[in-house]
Amino acid sequence: MGCSSSSTGNKKSExxxxxxxxxxxxxxxxRARLxxxxxxxxAxxxxxxxxxxxxxxxxxNFFTFMLENCSRARKEDPELVSRLFESTFQDIKDRQEYVGLIDVPDSYEGPRLEFPLTFTDINHLLEAFKQQQILHAHYVLEVLFETRKLLKHMPNFTHVKTSPSKEITVCGDLHGKLDDLFLIFYKMRSVLMPPVSINRGHATDSKKSKGDITVTSSGKVKSNGFPSQQLSKHEWEQVVDILWSDPRGRKGCYPNTSRGGGCYFGPDVTSKILNKYQLKMLIRSHECKHDGYEICHDGKVITIFSASNYYEEGSNRGAxxxxxxxxxxxxxxxxxxSSTCMSPLHQRVHAMETSAIRILKExxxxxxxxLMHAFQLRDHSRSGKISIAQWAFSMESILGLNLPWRSLSLRLVNIDTNGNVDYMSSFQDVHIEKPVKEVQSTLIETLYRYRSDLQIIFNVIDSDHSGLISMEEFRAMWKLFRTHYSVDIxxxxxxxxxxIMDLNKDGSIDFNEFLKAFHVVHKYEKLNTSNAKFANYK
Incomplete structure (x- = not known):
């Protein structure tokens, strides 16, 4: 009996x-799938x-080109050039003239500042930000002028020394996240030295005694005007390289095609530079990392990113x-x-994923x-379906986003049992709300695609700052836009x-209303009807 009980117990344990x-x-x-x-x-x-x-x-680059070729452009289209650069070729206004262009209405309830700022002003400003109040553009402009004045007198390189009794706290990009900054201050309250904030990078020096730190900051510019007037072309390229370059695992130095400026540099480039200047390590920021930091190039390059939840709640840690x-x-x-307790991982991933899919759908x-043209070129049988490989290639070639399209296909399109993609399903659950049915879809898509650029161009052309587009201004804006992007409309x-959009026929259009007319409608904002596909994707 004893042996039988023992045998039964062993089987239960197994x-x-x-x-x-x-x-x-x-x-x-x-967990791995999450x-x-x-x-x-x-991604x-x-x-x-x-x-x-x-x-x-x-x-x-386009506006720089316009400035550099202004003489020729003035001959070809003097009216357009005068609209663009009417104030540029006048005497540069001083600080008070610029700030005076923006009035603060009596109805404004946010913080009101006096310059130079005092500690009382700073505390008032911080308390306002904690209450989610927005600083008026008048004061934002004042702060920018004040910052510019201070930076002009700062060196390009700052040397900071450490000793056995002191520490240096290095922060990366914060992107205006005040709560993250306060948390850093709270955690390092016992540290003697204030944090050294960086935007792009700095390097530790192996030659100097006491572990000197060299921190790069933005360059000092002596003259007013546009970058092309301040710097030579070679110097401006160096500034762009400093601002937009990223480390990668591949050897060499090659164009940063993702950002459109700067370069990618490999571990061999890092070693060469560090050896040349007798440095141990490069610490830089500028890229969001899931864990708040990343070490690469055999430990010689550290990326530090201090803005937590940068893209979405739960998207990344700060560090x-x-x-x-x-x-x-x-x-x-x-x-x-803002929550008293962290939501479960699957909820954070779902919220983050839904938001990412939404902006990708846009x-x-x-x-x-x-995309339709690219799909149809590969749909030789006119079945409305192509292979996943063909779909992924089309998405990458048109959108140029460098994404894992095969993996994402499960969330973006319908796939049949043979593994073929119904490519029309790429556009399901979302559409651009057309302001007028008669307008061609290509025009709607183009205006939506470049809506931010159109806003910038319009603000330059709108010399009276009225916020309204006259028919002449609208045509001038479109002519400039079409020339730059070679849009065939x-x-x-x-x-x-x-x-048609000029409903009251007063000869002008409110540009904000114009942009809002091209609103992207999401049929399933929370994508709740895709639970079956969501389950498969898990």
């Missing part, structure tokens, strides 16, 4: 152990962010570094949240015409759209 292993393996797989989905969502956010930066670089003499860098991670719908279409 079953319990097997069940435990099954549950453990399932949970590990489940992490993969989180990684894909981050979407970052790729679209870089694509937007690419567009901004193009627009900046900072403490450096002290004779010790390795120490990393401190955190995540600021980017897809803005290129619908181009007939002027008559634009005139038709402008005339």
């Amino acid at each position: 079953k319990v152990l097997k069940a435990t292993l099954v549950i453990q393996n399932w949970y590990r797989g489940y 992490k993969a989905r989180q990684h894909y969502a981050l 979407i956010f970052q790729s679209i962010e870089y694509a937007d930066e690419h567009g901004q670089m193009q627009l900046s 900072y570094i403490r450096l002290s003499y004779g010790m390795n860098p120490r990393f401190f991670q955190y995540r600021v949240t 980017r897809i719908i803005s290129r619908k015409t181009d 007939d002027d008559s279409q634009v005139d038709e759209l402008a005339n």
Whole structure:
């Protein structure tokens, strides 16, 4: 009987152990799938962010080109040039004249500042920000002028010394996240030295005694005007390289195609530069990292990012570094949240993923015409279906977002049992709300795609700052936009759209209303009807 009981007990133990292993393996797989989905969502956010930066670089290059070739442009179209640069070629206004252009209404209830700022002003400003109040543009402009004045007198390189009794706290990009800054101050309240905030990078010097730190900051500009007037072309390229370059695993130095400016540099480039200047390490920021930091190039490059929840709640941790003499860098991670307790991982991943898919869908719908053409070129049988590989290639070639399209296909399109994609489903659940049915879809998509650039161009052309587009201003804006982007849309279409949108026929259009007319409608904002697909994607 004793032997039988023992045998039965052993079998039960084996079953319990097997069940435990099954549950453990399932949970590990489940966590791994959640992490993969989180990684894909981050990739979407970052790729679209870089694509937007690419567009901004193009627009900046365009205005620089216009300035450099202003004489020729003035001869070809004097009216357009006068609209663009009417105030540029006048005497530069001083600070008070610029600030005086923006009045603060009596109805404004936010903080009111006096310059130079006192500690009382700073405390007042911080308390206002804690209450989610917005600083009026008048005071924002004053702060920018004050900052510019201070930066002009600061050196390009700052040398900071450490000693056995002192530490230096190094922060990366904060992107205006005040709660993250307060958390850093709270955590380092016992540190003697204030944090050294960086935007792009700094390097530790192995030659100097006491562990000197060299911190790069923005360059000092002596003259007013545009960058092309301040710096030579070679110097301006150096500034762009400093601002927009990123480390990568591949050797060499090659163009940063994601951002549209700067370069990618490999571990060999890092070693060469550090050896040349007898430095140990490069610490830089400028890229959001899931854990708040990343170490690459054999430990010689550290990326530190201090803005937690940068893309979405739960998208990433923030981090900072403490450096002290004779010790390795120490990393401190955190995540600021308004909740009293952190929501479960699957909820955070779902919210983050839904937001990422939503903005990706907007980017897809803005290129619908181009994507349809690419799909149909590969649909030789006119079945409405193509292979996943063909679909992924088309998405990448048109959108240029460098995303794992095969993996994302499960969330973006319908796939049949043979593994073929119904490519029309790429545009399901979302559409651009057309202001007028008669206007061609290509025009709607183009205006939506470049709406931010159109806003910038309009603000330059709108010399009276009225916020209204006259028909002449609208045509001038479109002419400039079409020239820059080589968009093949007939002027008559634009005139038709402008005339129809001028509802009260007063000869002008409110540009904000114009942009809002191209609203992206999401049929399933929370994507709740895709639960079956969502379950498969897990």
